[in-house]
Amino acid sequence: MEKYFYKFDVRWSDIDANRHLANSSYMAYCAQARMAFMNKEKMGLAQLNRWGIGPVILHERFSFFKEIYADQVVYVSVEIAGNSEDASIYQFVHNFYLPDGTHCAIAEATGVWIDMMLRKTTTPPDDIILALDKYKTPDTKIMTREDIKNLPFRPANIDPEIFSI
Numbered sequence: 001m002e003k004y005f006y007k008f009d010v011r012w013s014d015i016d017a018n019r020h021l022a023n024s025s026y027m028a029y030c031a032q033a034r035m036a037f038m039n040k041e042k043m044g045l046a047q048l049n050r051w052g053i054g055p056v057i058l059h060e061r062f063s064f065f066k067e068i069y070a071d072q073v074v075y076v077s078v079e080i081a082g083n084s085e086d087a088s089i090y091q092f093v094h095n096f097y098l099p100d101g102t103h104c105a106i107a108e109a110t111g112v113w114i115d116m117m118l119r120k121t122t123t124p125p126d127d128i129i130l131a132l133d134k135y136k137t138p139d140t141k142i143m144t145r146e147d148i149k150n151l152p153f154r155p156a157n158i159d160p161e162i163f164s165i
Contacts, residue, residue, distance in 0.1 A: 002134045004040070004078040005097075006033035012070050021068040027060065029076050030094045030107050037078040041131035049116075051125055055090070057111040059151045066104040073099050080136045081108065082143040086123045087132060088113055089143045110143075110151065 008029055016022035034055075038044055048054055068074050075097045082091030089112050096105040115122040 004037050005075045006036045008074050010072045015070045033076040052116050057109050059110045062107045064105045080132050082141045084143045087129045088121050088123050
């Protein structure tokens, strides 16, 4: 199993009113780490465009252990925690570490690959499957459509008349 880490220098604009890393910055750091990882593995935006596919995050959750402050350095990992047999469903795990190895947070992002024209779930090319396989953890699980159905939130439409109150 290979490890991938992306290094961030925490900027003033990444901090919230409590003077620590803002929740939105955690999400942005995860997204940037994933895109840097994908670029490294030759599946960046240009290649995804040629294949006509894109990754879509359906669910993301975080747990926080230690605060991260402005002007600190933080390393964010990219690991494959789950994959369907055809790799159309994936789950990334991101761990946030200080340079001394202190584990500050963990994030889990579950998603699917979609055909950009059809806007439907699709199986990615073998190049993507091989790249993701290199970063699987020893605990990587096989995912199915049931995992997507069992995500904790479901849509619940409402009567739009309620907006005119």
